Amino acid sequence: MVPILEVQDLHVSYRSSGEASYAALAGVNFHLMPNEILGVLGESGSGKSTLATSLLKLLPSNGNISRGSILFEGKDLLCAPAGELEQIRGKRISLVYQEPSVALHPALRASEQVFQVLAAHESAGKSALRQKTRQVLASLFPKEADRISNSYPHQLSGGQRQRVLIAQAIACGPSLLIADEPTASLDSTTQKEILGVMRTLRDELGLAMIFITHNPALLAGFADRVLVLYGGRVAELGLARTVLSSPKHPYTRALFQSMPQILENTRDTRKTKLPVIAGDSSAAQLPLEGCVFEPRCPDRMEDCREREPAVVNLGESHTVSCFKYGG
Amino acid sequence: MRFFFRRLRHACFLLFGVSILAFLFTTLAPGNYFDEMRLNPQIAPETMAALRAQYQLDRPLPVRYVSWMNSVLHGQMGFSFAYNSPVAPILFVRARNTLLLTITATLIAWGIALPLGVWSAERFGRLPDRLLSWATAALLVIPDLALALGLLVLTVRTGWFPTGSMTSLDFGSLSLGGKFRDLALHMTLPVAALVLSGLPLLIRHVRAAVAEVLDAPFMLAARGHGIPRRTLLYRYALRVAANPLISLFGFSIGALLSGSLLVEVVMSWPGLGPLLLESILSRDLYVVIDGVLFSTMFLVSGNLIADILLYWADPRIRTESAAR
Amino acid sequence: MQPLLRVEKLVKCYERQNVFGSREKLLALDGVSFAVAQETTLAVVGESGSGKSTLGFCISCLEIPTSGSIWFEGRDIVVLAESERRKLRPQIQLIFQDPSNSLNPRWSVEEILLEPLNLKGKLKREETKQRAVALMTQVGLSSDMFQRSPAQLSGGQRQRLAIARALALEPRVLILDEALSALDCSVQAQIANLLIELQRTLGMTYLFITHDLAMAAHLADEIAVMNRGRVVEQGPAQNILRHPKEEITRHLLAAIPSLDNAERPPLES
Numbered sequence: 064m065v066p067i068l069e070v071q072d073l074h075v076s077y078r079s080s081g082e083a084s085y086a087a088l089a090g091v092n093f094h095l096m097p098n099e100i101l102g103v104l105g106e107s108g109s110g111k112s113t114l115a116t117s118l119l120k121l122l123p124s125n126g127n128i129s130r131g132s133i134l135f136e137g138k139d140l141l142c143a144p145a146g147e148l149e150q151i152r153g154k155r156i157s158l159v160y161q162e163p164s165v166a167l168h169p170a171l172r173a174s175e176q177v178f179q180v181l182a183a184h185e186s187a188g189k190s191a192l193r194q195k196t197r198q199v200l201a202s203l204f205p206k207e208a209d210r211i212s213n214s215y216p217h218q219l220s221g222g223q224r225q226r227v228l229i230a231q232a233i234a235c236g237p238s239l240l241i242a243d244e245p246t247a248s249l250d251s252t253t254q255k256e257i258l259g260v261m262r263t264l265r266d267e268l269g270l271a272m273i274f275i276t277h278n279p280a281l282l283a284g285f286a287d288r289v290l291v292l293y294g295g296r297v298a299e300l301g302l303a304r305t306v307l308s309s310p311k312h313p314y315t316r317a318l319f320q321s322m323p324q325i326l327e328n329t330r331d332t333r334k335t336k337l338p339v340i341a342g343d344s345s346a347a348q349l350p351l352e353g354c355v356f357e358p359r360c361p362d363r364m365e366d367c368r369e370r371e372p373a374v375v376n377l378g379e380s381h382t383v384s385c386f387k388y389g390g
Numbered sequence: 391m392r393f394f395f396r397r398l399r400h401a402c403f404l405l406f407g408v409s410i411l412a413f414l415f416t417t418l419a420p421g422n423y424f425d426e427m428r429l430n431p432q433i434a435p436e437t438m439a440a441l442r443a444q445y446q447l448d449r450p451l452p453v454r455y456v457s458w459m460n461s462v463l464h465g466q467m468g469f470s471f472a473y474n475s476p477v478a479p480i481l482f483v484r485a486r487n488t489l490l491l492t493i494t495a496t497l498i499a500w501g502i503a504l505p506l507g508v509w510s511a512e513r514f515g516r517l518p519d520r521l522l523s524w525a526t527a528a529l530l531v532i533p534d535l536a537l538a539l540g541l542l543v544l545t546v547r548t549g550w551f552p553t554g555s556m557t558s559l560d561f562g563s564l565s566l567g568g569k570f571r572d573l574a575l576h577m578t579l580p581v582a583a584l585v586l587s588g589l590p591l592l593i594r595h596v597r598a599a600v601a602e603v604l605d606a607p608f609m610l611a612a613r614g615h616g617i618p619r620r621t622l623l624y625r626y627a628l629r630v631a632a633n634p635l636i637s638l639f640g641f642s643i644g645a646l647l648s649g650s651l652l653v654e655v656v657m658s659w660p661g662l663g664p665l666l667l668e669s670i671l672s673r674d675l676y677v678v679i680d681g682v683l684f685s686t687m688f689l690v691s692g693n694l695i696a697d698i699l700l701y702w703a704d705p706r707i708r709t710e711s712a713a714r
Numbered sequence: 715m716q717p718l719l720r721v722e723k724l725v726k727c728y729e730r731q732n733v734f735g736s737r738e739k740l741l742a743l744d745g746v747s748f749a750v751a752q753e754t755t756l757a758v759v760g761e762s763g764s765g766k767s768t769l770g771f772c773i774s775c776l777e778i779p780t781s782g783s784i785w786f787e788g789r790d791i792v793v794l795a796e797s798e799r800r801k802l803r804p805q806i807q808l809i810f811q812d813p814s815n816s817l818n819p820r821w822s823v824e825e826i827l828l829e830p831l832n833l834k835g836k837l838k839r840e841e842t843k844q845r846a847v848a849l850m851t852q853v854g855l856s857s858d859m860f861q862r863s864p865a866q867l868s869g870g871q872r873q874r875l876a877i878a879r880a881l882a883l884e885p886r887v888l889i890l891d892e893a894l895s896a897l898d899c900s901v902q903a904q905i906a907n908l909l910i911e912l913q914r915t916l917g918m919t920y921l922f923i924t925h926d927l928a929m930a931a932h933l934a935d936e937i938a939v940m941n942r943g944r945v946v947e948q949g950p951a952q953n954i955l956r957h958p959k960e961e962i963t964r965h966l967l968a969a970i971p972s973l974d975n976a977e978r979p980p981l982e983s
Contacts, residue, residue, distance in 0.1 A: 106898035107869060121614055153616030166611040170629050170704055179625070180615045215705040221762060231615055247896075250762045250925035252969040277898045280928075280971035307973055319973060321903035323932035334755075334910055334933065337903040344898070345868040 065137075066094040067239060067271050068118075073131035075110070075117050075295075087113040087126070088295045092374075095271050097238065100262075102286030102303060103275040104315075108344040110295040111275045112161075115243040118273070119152050135239070154184040157232035161244035163224035167216040173227045174200060174212035177234050184235045199234045203227075203260065222253035226260065233264060240264075241273045246281065258285055279319060283307050288380075291315050293344070294355030297374075301381030311383045313362045314340070354386070362387055397697045401690045405683070409462075412682040413455050416675055424471075458676065468676030472669065477680050480665070485684055487556060488654065488661035492646045492688075494577060495584035499592055499646070500639065502585070507596025508623050514601045522597075526590035534649055538583040538656040551578045554658040580650075580657045587649050588642060595638050599631035606630070632703045640696025644689035651685075716788075717749035718919050719773070719806075719887055724782035726768050726943075742768040743779065744943035750887075750936075753913060755920040757934035757951070759927050759966060765943040766923045770889045773921065774808040775799060786887075804834075807880035811892035813872040817864040823875060824860040830882040845882070853878040854908060870901035874908065881912075889921045894929055906933060928970050931955050939963045 075088040087110040095101050105111035116122050118133060120140060133140040135156065140148065152158075160166035168176055178196045185192060201208040203226045216224055225245060232240055242261065246254040262285065265272055274286060282289055282303055289306040291299040291314065299312040310316045317340045342348060342359045349355050350368075357367040366372075366386045375388040424441055447454075458468050466476035473480055506522070513519040532540075545551050552558065558572050603609060604627055612626055654663030662681055669677035701707055726743040742765045750756045760766045771777040773784055775791065783790040786806065791799055810816050817826055827846040831837060837845065847857045853874040864872055873893065880888060890909070894902045906929065912918050924930050930937055931951055938948040941962045947954060958964045 106900060116610075119614055121610060149616050149618065151616070152614055158611065158614035160607065160611045160614070162607060165607040168608050168612065168626055168630070169706065170632075171626075172705075179612075179617055179621065183615065183617045183621065217706055228611075251927065251971065252761050252925075252965060254971065255969040278971060279899065280973050283971065283973050318900055321900050322973065323903075323906070323928050324972075334935075336907045336910055337932070339903045339907060340900045343868050343870065344900070 064096055066134075067097045067136060068095040068273075069132075069134040070094070070118070071132045071134070073114075073117065073133065074129045075113050075122065076127055076129055077123075078125045078127065084127075086295055088117070091131075091292075091295070091297055093290055093297065093300060095239070095273065097271050098265065098269050099288065100265060100272045100274055100286045102282035102289045103273060103292055104277070104279050104282065104289055104318075105275070105292035106277050106318075106344045108294065108349070109292040111277075111292050112243055113295075114292070115158065115241050115273070115275055118241055119156060119158060120148055121152075121158075150184065153180050153232075153237070154235040155237050156239045156241065157235075157237040159225075159228050159232045159240065159242040159245045161247055163221055163228055163245075164216075164248065166228055167224055169216055171215070172212065173214055173216070173219070173230075176227065177230050180231045180234045195234070199230050200227075203230045220253075221249050222256060225249065225253075225257050229257075229260060229264070233268065233270075236268065237270065239271045239273070241275070243275045244277065245274075247277070254281065261285075279307060279315075280322065294349045296355055296371075297382075297384060298356065299381075299383045301377075302379065305379060305381050311377060311381070311388065312356075312385050313360050313387070314356045317359075317361060354384075393701055394698060397694055401694055404690055405686060408686045409459070409679075409683055410455070412679045412686075413458065414451075416678050416682075417451060417454070419673075458679070462680075467680045470669070470674055470677050472672055472674045472677070477676050481662075481677070481680050481684065484660065484662045484665045487659065488647070488650055488663070489688075491577065491580055491584065491654070491659060491661060492643065492650050495581045495588065495650070496639075496643055496646055498581065499585045499588045499642070503589055503592035503596050504628070507593045508600050508628065510593065510597045511600035511604060511627075512623065514597075514604070519597075522593070526593050529586065529590040530594075534583075534587045534652055535656070537587055538653050541579060541583050541586075542657060545579055552576050553579060556660050580653050580659050583653045583657070584646055584649055587653075588646050592638070592642060596631070596635060599634050600627050603627045603631045629703070633700065636696050636699045636703060639699070640693040643692030643695070647685060647688045717785075718752040718787070719921070720749040720785040721769075721773065722747050722783045722785065724769070724772060724784065725780045726765075726772055726777060727780040741943050743772065743782075745782070746940075746943070746945050748938050748945060748948060750919055750921060752886075752919055753917045754935040755913065755922055755933050757922040757924060757930035757937045758940055759924055759930050759937060760940035760962075761925060761966070764940040766940050767891055769940075770808060770891045770921065770923050773887075774806050774889050775803050776808070804830075804883035805885050806887045806889065807883060807885040808889045808891060809873075809876050809880055809893045811896050813869075813876040814864060816876060817872060817879075819864055821863070822860065823855075823862050823864070823867070826864070826875065826879055827882060830879055834883065849878040849881055852881065852912070854904075868901075869897050870904060873897060873901075873905055877905075877908070877912075881916075885918075887919045887921065889923065891923045892925070893922075895924065895926060902929065909933060925966075926970075927955075927966050928972070939966065 070091060070093050073088050073091040074086060076084045076086045078084045091114065093101070103111055103114065113122070113126070117126070117128055118140070120128070122128070128141060131141070135151070140151070143151070174196050177199055178192060181192045181195055187195075197208065197212070200212050204211045211219065211223060211227070216227070219227065228245070245261075246257050249257065258281065261272065261274070264270055274282070276282065286303045288301065289303045290297060291306065291312060293314050299306060299310065299315050306315065310319055317338070320338045321340060323337060340359050348358070350358055353368040353370060354360070354372050357363050360367065364386055372384045372386045374382050374384050376382050377388060424438060424447075461468050461476075465478055467478040467481065468476070470477050470480060510519045510522045542553060545553050552575055556573065556576050558576075561569060561572055564572055609622065609626060612622055617626070650661065651663035651666065653659070654661040655667055658664065662684065665677065666681040668674070669681065724743050724746040725741070728740040728742055729738070744765075746765075746769060748756065758766045758769060768777065772779045779792055783792050786802060789802070791802055794802070824846065827849060828842060831842045831845055850857045850859070855871060855874050855878065859867070859871070864875070867875065894905055897905060909920065910933070913920065920933070922930060922933055934951045936949065937951045937954045938945045939954065939960065939962060940946065947958070947960045947963050954963060955967070958967055
């Protein structure tokens with residue numbers, strides 16, 4: 064099978080007034096197969112949102128893709144003219160935004176917002192589009208499609224808003240869905256529900272999906288493969304069950320250990336301190352030379368300060384960028 | 391509807407308050423219409439007293455207010471000493487002329503400001519936007535009076551448009567189309583002055599409001615859905631930027647009105663402006679009060695229209711007012 | 715032991731008029747009772763809309779409950795005179811989910827910290843400054859951040875600052891309203907450790923309001939599960955987790971995302 068998306072050596076940097084430009088992404092490589100869910104795991108400063116926006120060339124005006132290529136269905140998006148991109152966005156590749164509360168237009172009804180996406184990409188008549196709008200909304204709200212359609216965003220709950228966003232994203236039948244922290248602001252039961260919706264969509268519509276999150280636990284039982292992003296670089300990439308159950312990169316390991324675990328421990332570890340990764344992952348703290356994780360790394364070695372580690376293949380398409388494994 | 395009635399009630403209270411204040415201040419101001427006659431030795435003091443009695447100028451204030459109010463409610467709005475007729479018919483013609491001027495100017499000003507502001511906001515901070523900012527800033531610092539006089543001088547020199555008055559002398563003999571053309575030509579100059587004085591502020595507000603919305607996450611999300619640029623700007627952005635702009639619209643009606651009084655005087659347009667000036671100078675009491683009242687009414691209706699538009703444009707206000 | 719904070723039959727009713735003008739009642743809190751002992755943590759968990767945030771607002775005197783009582787240090791703060799309440803108020807501090815909304819973006823870190831210290835008064839300039847430095851150290855911030863603005867801090871640092879500002883008033887109870895939910899996982903762990911540390915050193919009492927049952931389980935001595943304005947289940951954390959009685963508790967437990975699912979094959983077939 065041919066990958067639907069291939070990202071090669073992607074470099075993105077931001078200019079900020081007064082300061083030197085900084086690299087949000089530095090050499091990101093990955094591919095995505097049709098019908099596959101790739102979970103991108105990253106914390107603030109990892110460049111995960113930059114990844115989402117640069118895949119659609121929607122970077123803010125001070126952002127710049129300085130190197131690399133993004134091959135979508137064999138075509139390099141970075142070379143595509145603006146008009147063509149506008150047709151790809153929303154039709155072939157859709158974006159589901161992180162904050163459902165702010166990603167919807169506040170003064171348009173839910174149905175209108177879905178309708179506009181359809182109208183932007185399809186030439187069918189108005190009534191046909193209205194009909195299709197109803198269908199799309201009905202597929203996400205089997206019980207109360209009519210009420211939701213006529214509601215404004217402020218009349219909907221967080222989970223409902225997120226469903227409307229998903230309706231917008233799938234309206235034109237895209238082949239790739241990029242979801243940037245779609246559940247971050249929802250409570251855990253709604254989170255689970257939205258994950259279920261996305262999972263079903265993938266199975267029914269045959270979507271490929273890039274699911275970006277800071278919470279590794281969400282990816283368990285959801286993603287097929289996991290890409291761990293740290294400081295704009297791919298720290299680790301592999302099958303979800305391998306990466307999540309036996310992580311290799313020191314960052315991934317430390318991150319998983321810092322999460323509170325309940326129940327399975329026979330020993331009561333409550334109210335004991337969690338093992339944390341010291342320091343901060345914000346861009347200001349990243350070293351300019353060597354491995355980006357080196358200052359916070361529990362396993363740092365001599366080499367780590369000198370140069371960046373290369374990608375090491377651990378087998379079963381599990382790769383790690385760390386000197387511990389050869390680098 | 392509840393919302394509308396509540397606003398209407400507020401407006402009525404406001405008008406009532408203004409009517410009292412306007413009445414009080416104009417009547418308490420020293421002098422009256424007949425003071426100049428008093429200096430004339432040929433008019434007997436008895437005649438003076440009779441005149442004063444006839445126009446109730448010797449009665450106590452509350453009585454005069456009530457009788458004026460009564461006349462307002464009967465559609466006469468008091469009596470003009472100078473025109474020797476009820477105020478209403480004189481005022482209505484003048485108000486109509488003023489409204490013709492201000493409404494045209496408002497529509498044209500917004501018609502220009504909206505696309506230009508959006509255009510500028512889209513290029514926020516880049517060269518075309520900066521040039522436009524400079525232009526509006528320059529226009530903003532020119533006083534209205536200088537602007538009006540400048541236009542007047544220009545027109546008199548070039549003779550492109552007729553100056554002064556509302557129609558040509560032979561207006562009555564023109565065909566309907568001719569009448570329209572004649573009126574439009576006469577309006578050009580005062581309308582241009584009004585538009586030029588109001589425009590820079592409007593452009594700046596539209597630009598700021600739209601530029602702020604363009605950065606909103608839902609705009610980025612909409613771009614991510616491939617919504618075309620035009621829909622994005624005019625349907626999505628303007629819709630949200632509308633709230634402050636609608637309030638500004640209500641305000642701009644009022645502002646244009648006060649600007650219009652000046653322009654009318656300078657360009658001798660037979661509107662409320664010259665009438666008000668005349669009547670103030672000659673202390674034609676009721677005309678002044680009614681003029682003030684009319685201006686207030688314009689302002690209040692402007693805001694009322696803005697409120698209704700706001701209610702229509704923003705679903706959040708609708709639910710909020712329903713929740714109260 | 716006498717509980718530090720006790721809530722009895724707390725009711726908060728919001729009234730709103732619907733489109734037809736008839737009044738609708740919304741019971742955000744419907745007879746909530748519980749007690750928190752000094753130096754312990756009570757986690758209040760529930761889905762959004764279960765009334766848990768309203769509870770926090772009522773206890774921190776930001777909302778006036780419709781009925782019921784809130785006993786703090788042996789006094790009912792609901793019926794207390796405003797002047798008396800104002801004295802008690804600093805002792806119960808509220809920390810929000812997103813500190814960037816509650817920190818004035820135009821102030822520097824120093825100004826943000828000095829404000830509550832000056833409010834307390836009676837301190838000399840030098841002492842105030844020293845106290846601010848001490849607070850910064852206490853929450854794990856370095857005092858060379860004094861001149862930065864909140865926007866220049868990371869999410870975790872902002873939450874630390876919010877905690878420092880609350881501590882400036884020397885409170886006895888901290889109400890943490892989803893205080894960790896917006897943070898990255900590794901930062902959540904850092905702040906959770908800070909909370910544990912502060913409880914040990916300062917004897918702080920926490921009301922930990924959250925939808926994250928995993929973190930609640932880690933931090934709390936007791937858990938109260940809320941649903942539709944009522945506390946449906948309450949007890950020692952371990953009991954609730956191991957032997958949930960109510961449907962909603964099981965529902966919440968099932969929704970905890972957990973890495974342990976990783977062992978399951980990704981396609982549930």
